[in-house]
Amino acid sequence: xxxxxxxxxxxxxxxxxxxxxxNSLIYxxxxxxxxxxxxxxxxxxxxYRTVNxxxxxxxxxxxxxxxxxxxxxxxxxxxxxxxxxxxxxxxxSATESLNIIAYSFGNPDSRINxxxxxxxxxxxxxxxxxxxxxxxLAKRTGAELRWLSVTADGRIDLTNLDQVITKKTKIVAIxxxxxxxxxxxxxxxxxxxxxxxxxxxxxxxxxxxPHFALDVKKLDIDFLAFSGHKTLGPTGIGVxxxxxxxxxxLEPSLFGGSMVDSVTMESATWAxxxxxxxxxxxxxxxxxxxxxxxxxxxxxxxxxxAQHEQDLTSYLLKGIVGISGVKVIGPVDMKDRGGVVSFxxxxxxxxxxxxxxxxxxIAVRTGHHCAWPLMRKLNLVGTTRASLYLYNSKSDxxxxxxxxxxxxxxxxxxx
Amino acid sequence: xxxxxxxxxxxxxxxxxxxxKGLSANKDIQVxxxxxxxxxxxxxNLSMKGGVVTDLTWDGVGCSISMASTSVMSDLLVxxxxxxxxxxxxxxxxxxxxxxxxxxxxxxxxxAVAFAGVSKFPARIKCALLGxxxxxxxxxxxxx
Numbered sequence: 001x002x003x004x005x006x007x008x009x010x011x012x013x014x015x016x017x018x019x020x021x022x023n024s025l026i027y028x029x030x031x032x033x034x035x036x037x038x039x040x041x042x043x044x045x046x047x048y049r050t051v052n053x054x055x056x057x058x059x060x061x062x063x064x065x066x067x068x069x070x071x072x073x074x075x076x077x078x079x080x081x082x083x084x085x086x087x088x089x090x091x092x093s094a095t096e097s098l099n100i101i102a103y104s105f106g107n108p109d110s111r112i113n114x115x116x117x118x119x120x121x122x123x124x125x126x127x128x129x130x131x132x133x134x135x136x137l138a139k140r141t142g143a144e145l146r147w148l149s150v151t152a153d154g155r156i157d158l159t160n161l162d163q164v165i166t167k168k169t170k171i172v173a174i175x176x177x178x179x180x181x182x183x184x185x186x187x188x189x190x191x192x193x194x195x196x197x198x199x200x201x202x203x204x205x206x207x208x209x210p211h212f213a214l215d216v217k218k219l220d221i222d223f224l225a226f227s228g229h230k231t232l233g234p235t236g237i238g239v240x241x242x243x244x245x246x247x248x249x250l251e252p253s254l255f256g257g258s259m260v261d262s263v264t265m266e267s268a269t270w271a272x273x274x275x276x277x278x279x280x281x282x283x284x285x286x287x288x289x290x291x292x293x294x295x296x297x298x299x300x301x302x303x304x305x306a307q308h309e310q311d312l313t314s315y316l317l318k319g320i321v322g323i324s325g326v327k328v329i330g331p332v333d334m335k336d337r338g339g340v341v342s343f344x345x346x347x348x349x350x351x352x353x354x355x356x357x358x359x360x361x362i363a364v365r366t367g368h369h370c371a372w373p374l375m376r377k378l379n380l381v382g383t384t385r386a387s388l389y390l391y392n393s394k395s396d397x398x399x400x401x402x403x404x405x406x407x408x409x410x411x412x413x414x415x
Numbered sequence: 416x417x418x419x420x421x422x423x424x425x426x427x428x429x430x431x432x433x434x435x436k437g438l439s440a441n442k443d444i445q446v447x448x449x450x451x452x453x454x455x456x457x458x459x460n461l462s463m464k465g466g467v468v469t470d471l472t473w474d475g476v477g478c479s480i481s482m483a484s485t486s487v488m489s490d491l492l493v494x495x496x497x498x499x500x501x502x503x504x505x506x507x508x509x510x511x512x513x514x515x516x517x518x519x520x521x522x523x524x525x526x527a528v529a530f531a532g533v534s535k536f537p538a539r540i541k542c543a544l545l546g547x548x549x550x551x552x553x554x555x556x557x558x559x
Contacts, residue, residue: 021417351453351478351542352422359418367453375454381476382454410418411427411479 003308008300009391011037023361026396031179031207031340031387032365033229036293043292044234047285054281056258070284073291074274077239080294081205081224082215087247089240089277090287094206095129097225097240098173100277101202102133103253105171106140111249112200116142119168121199123185124150124377125178128370130204130225134173143170148190150377154181154330161193169199176208180369180383181330182313182340184208191220200246206230209239210297210389211338212306222246232297233290236283247273254279305390309339312388312397316341319401325413326404329383339388342369345404347413350382356407357384362400420532421539422479425487429526430479435489439472443557448549450541455481457546461553466497468554473546480530480539485546487526492550497558503527504547511540 009015012035019025027035047069053062055070071085078085091097105114114120120134124147138145146164149157165172172194177184187203194201200222208214209226216224223246228237242250252259252270256279261269270276297305314334321332325346331337345353354366367382368375375382386400407413438445442460449456455477462470471489475482488507492500507527510519515535519528533543 349478351455351480351539355421355536355539356418359416372454410422 002311003304005300005304005308005390006393008037009393011039011296012391013038013041015391019358019361019363021359021361026360026362026399028386028388028392028396028400029363029365030210030230030389030392031369031385033235034210034232034389035391036232036234036289037296039296040232040234040289040292044285044289047288052285055284056275066284069288069291070282073287076291076294078241080298081209081239081241082217083241084244086272086274087241087244089242089247089274090282091238091240091278092236092283093229093238094204094225094227095238097238098129098202098204099133100240100253101223101225101242101250102137104250104277106137107251107253110251112246114138114141114143114170117168118143118170119146119166120144121146121148121165121169121172123148123156123174125154125156125181125183125371125374126173126175127179127204127206128372129206130173130175130202131373134171144168148174150181150374154178154183156183156185156190158186158189161189165190165193165197165199167197169194169197171202172199173202173204175204175206176214177211177338177340178330178371178374179207179340180342180371180374180385182337182342183331184336184338186336187219187221195220207338207340211309213302216241228286228290228293231290232293234283234286237286237290239290240277244273247277252276252279256280258282300390308390309388310334312392312394313337313339313341315394316386316388316397316400319397320404323401323404323408325408329378329380340385341387342383342385344380344383345407345413348407348411350384352411353384353404353407356410357400357403360399360403360406362403364400417535421536423529423532425526425529426479426483429483429486433482433486435472435486435493436474437472438474439470442470442472444553446549446553446556448545448552450477450481450545453478453542455542455545457481457485457549459485459546459549459553461550461557463497463554463557466558468492468495468497468500471550473549475546477545478539478542480533480542481545484527484530484543485549487529488546488550491525491527497554500550500554504551507547508544510534511543 051065053066055067075085202223205226210231224241229235259279329342350366365385457475
């Protein structure tokens, strides 16, 4: 049964404006960043209007209320992913979250750490944010970076899983859903292979947490990262979740105020987890904004959002495969795939495709999508990517499909 | 349509049939430039004699704007002295930064004035400049 979310769009003020050509905005770039509902914009600005003070310090009422709002946001995020609140760390972005753990694992003082000869496993379809921090960790420690390959149809090749993940593997860092191909990875299979050799699993949930319900315990993973701004929340807020006993064994990677227990001129000891990972005054208003975003998502229901996106993606795929000269890069069936659809138009560069779509008010992403190694593997210079969210509708998809035809005629691509 | 000011016919023609594309066997220098944000790449071979551009060939992958701009530039700069070439380049850069306020000096830029519309699309300026910056890099190395 299809879900009607058409009443949501009015909650997002950006859709009131006009864009290029005097057109209404058709926003198909939520994989890059989502739009924000009024409730989030208000929560963030109300924090500044009514309770603004540095959290966890100060003896005054505002500091108490700010701390309360910030810690409530932590509890909200924890419940959203099935975690305990003392396992949730706020960062500035998912990129920072992944860097924090990569740095912490590289610290020899951490009671679990990466050493020369250890192996770190990623996949060939990682976003740069879940690739380069591990490349650098391997470089710093003398560990070996290995990866699972991508198949021609945009899935992870599991045929050599037991050769890639070995007894030397300490960390397996994978994306939950590809930001380019839309494919959802077989997390269960990869977790099982990792558990068998005692490796820890890090999940990049940037493209999944905003779009369908997830539970870190059911996934049986060890660390998870996602960004606030792709989840209807503000920019400048990211989440890092880790199992409490593992976080306890890791040294922090950012140092300064807030994260200490005791300090002398010679040394310092750390505050309790999770605060030892949050150096400096945090992005408080943004955490509160993210909390409002989660309220909004919960109000609509993650299950409904997922169903809506599945319906729209299926509708988009059905339409786009019928356009001659257009090739979908990624799975064309709905099995284990989300609402991210990359495609190429024969004879027209992705940047030019995006430019013509923009003329009709359609916002898409073009290029390599911060997944350059994947583009190289697929022998592509880039793709055009449409990514869907709860505020999109069938009419948005229709406009996209019609405008792809206009791209072809503008560039005189026959067929 | 606003789009037509960007995609002038001259640009689309050069995109479909680029000039000086295909790297020469001989060169004084080869440079490779890319746009990390969009993945466009240009490799440029340059030969100069007595401060004059005697041969300029290139290869690359990219959008219509970056490829056509490199093609138009090659036509324009072969046979020019270094100082002349730099003057043309400076003129082109100025045109790109004009935010749609300039039509370009046709006596200096010839077909490259077709790119005037690009200056109204900030995201595309770096596309138009890719080949030119490669040339600037290559020629200044040869002249050193």
